[in-house]
Amino acid sequence: MNQKQKIASAALALALATAVVAPTHAAGKEKCYGIAEAGQNDCGNLAGTHSCAGQSTVDNDPGEWKLVAKGTCESVGGMLKAEAKKRYEEAKKAKS
Amino acid sequence: MKQVHSSSERAQLARRQAQLVDRIFCLKENQSKGLAIYQNNLRFTAARALSISYPVLEKLLGQETMVALAQSLLQQESPNSGDWADWGGQLAEFIGNTEFIQDHPYVDDIARLEWKLHELGRQRSSTLERDSLALLESHDLENVHIELNPDIDIYHSALPVDQIWLAHDAIENASALDETALAEAFRQYPGECFLLLYRRQYKPDLLRLNEDTFYWFQDIKQGLNLEQLLDRHPEFDFVHWLAKAVENNWIHRLKPAHSL
Numbered sequence: 001m002n003q004k005q006k007i008a009s010a011a012l013a014l015a016l017a018t019a020v021v022a023p024t025h026a027a028g029k030e031k032c033y034g035i036a037e038a039g040q041n042d043c044g045n046l047a048g049t050h051s052c053a054g055q056s057t058v059d060n061d062p063g064e065w066k067l068v069a070k071g072t073c074e075s076v077g078g079m080l081k082a083e084a085k086k087r088y089e090e091a092k093k094a095k096s
Numbered sequence: 097m098k099q100v101h102s103s104s105e106r107a108q109l110a111r112r113q114a115q116l117v118d119r120i121f122c123l124k125e126n127q128s129k130g131l132a133i134y135q136n137n138l139r140f141t142a143a144r145a146l147s148i149s150y151p152v153l154e155k156l157l158g159q160e161t162m163v164a165l166a167q168s169l170l171q172q173e174s175p176n177s178g179d180w181a182d183w184g185g186q187l188a189e190f191i192g193n194t195e196f197i198q199d200h201p202y203v204d205d206i207a208r209l210e211w212k213l214h215e216l217g218r219q220r221s222s223t224l225e226r227d228s229l230a231l232l233e234s235h236d237l238e239n240v241h242i243e244l245n246p247d248i249d250i251y252h253s254a255l256p257v258d259q260i261w262l263a264h265d266a267i268e269n270a271s272a273l274d275e276t277a278l279a280e281a282f283r284q285y286p287g288e289c290f291l292l293l294y295r296r297q298y299k300p301d302l303l304r305l306n307e308d309t310f311y312w313f314q315d316i317k318q319g320l321n322l323e324q325l326l327d328r329h330p331e332f333d334f335v336h337w338l339a340k341a342v343e344n345n346w347i348h349r350l351k352p353a354h355s356l
Binding site for chain 2: 007009012014015039042043049050067
C-alpha cells in the first residue's frame with residue numbers, strides 16, 4: 001500500500017466515525033407557513049412566484065414560510081405544509 | 097369582455113402587448129402618465145429585487161443609489177424569467193465599469209460575493225451518500241473524485257470583503273455599524289480573503305479558509321481526481337479535512353471516474 005493509499009484509508013476510518021452535525025435542513029425545525037413578515041420568508045413560496053429568501057411582499061402570506069422550532073408552528077399562529085397547501089389549493093379553486 | 101377568436105386578432109394583440117412591454121422597459125422620460133406608472137413600478141420592483149439579492153450592498157450604498165443602479169442595470173440586463181430573484185447577476189460587472197469604483201474599490205467585490213451567496217441560497221440541498229466513502233479503499237485514487245454539495249462555493253478577493261460583509265450583515269442599517277469593531281477586524285484580517293460559501297439552515301454564510309484549503313476546494317471543483325489532488329497538495333491534511341467535510345455536509349459523495 002503506497003503512502004497516498006494509506007492516507008485514503010486513514011481518511012475513510014475517521015470519516016466513518018464522524019457524525020454529520022450541520023445538515024442544511026436543521027433537525028428539530030419545521031417549515032411554518034403564514035407567519036413571515038414581508039421580506040422575511042426563508043425560501044420559495046407555494047405559488048412558485050419566487051424562489052428565494054426575502055422575496056415575499058405581504059405580511060403573513062399563507063404561501064410563505066419560515067423555519068421555526070419543531071412543534072411551535074401552530075402556537076405562533078402558523079400552519080404546517082399540509083394545511084397550508086390545502087388552503088392554497090382551495091383559494092386557487094375559489095379564484096378560478 | 098370581448099372574446100378574441102381569430103388568429104389574426106390574437107397575433108395583433110400579442111404584437112400590441114409586446115410593444116407595450118418594450119415601451120415600459122425603454123424607461124424613457126416624457127412618456128404618457130399611464131406608461132409612467134408602469135415604468136415607476138418596474139423601477140421600484142427592480143430596486144427591491146436588487147436590495148433582496150444584495151442586502152449588504154444596499155446597507156453600504158443606501159436605497160436611493162440602489163434605485164439608480166436598478167434603473168441603469170435594467171437598460172443593460174432585462175429580466176429573462178418571471179422570478180425577479182434571477183435578475184441582477186451583472187451588477188458587480190456594471191459597478192466595476194463605473195467611476196464609482198475608484199473611490200469605493202471594494203463595492204464590486206461585495207456585489208460579486210453577494211450574488212454568489214444569493215445563488216447558493218437557491219440551490220437544492222443534498223446530503224452525503226455515506227456508502228460512497230468506501231471508494232477510498234475499493235478503487236484506485238486516480239479513479240475517485242469528490243463531488244461537493246451544490247450549495248457549496250468558494251470566493252476570493254484581494255480585499256477583506258468578508259469583514260465588511262459580516263459587519264453589515266449583522267445590523268439593520270449602516271448607521272448601526274460599529275466602526276471600531278470593523279477597524280479591529282481589518283487590523284486582524286488585512287489583505288486578501290479566501291472564503292468558503294455554504295448554507296446553514298437555509299441561510300447562506302461564509303467561512304474564512306487558509307490559502308491551501310481554498311486551492312484544494314478549487315481543484316476539486318475543477319474535477320481533479322484524488323490522486324491528482326494529493327499530488328498537487330502534498331502537505332494538505334486530507335484525513336482531517338474529509339472528516340470536517342462530512343461533519344459539515346460539504347460533500348455529496350465520492351464518485352468513480354466512469355460516472356463522470
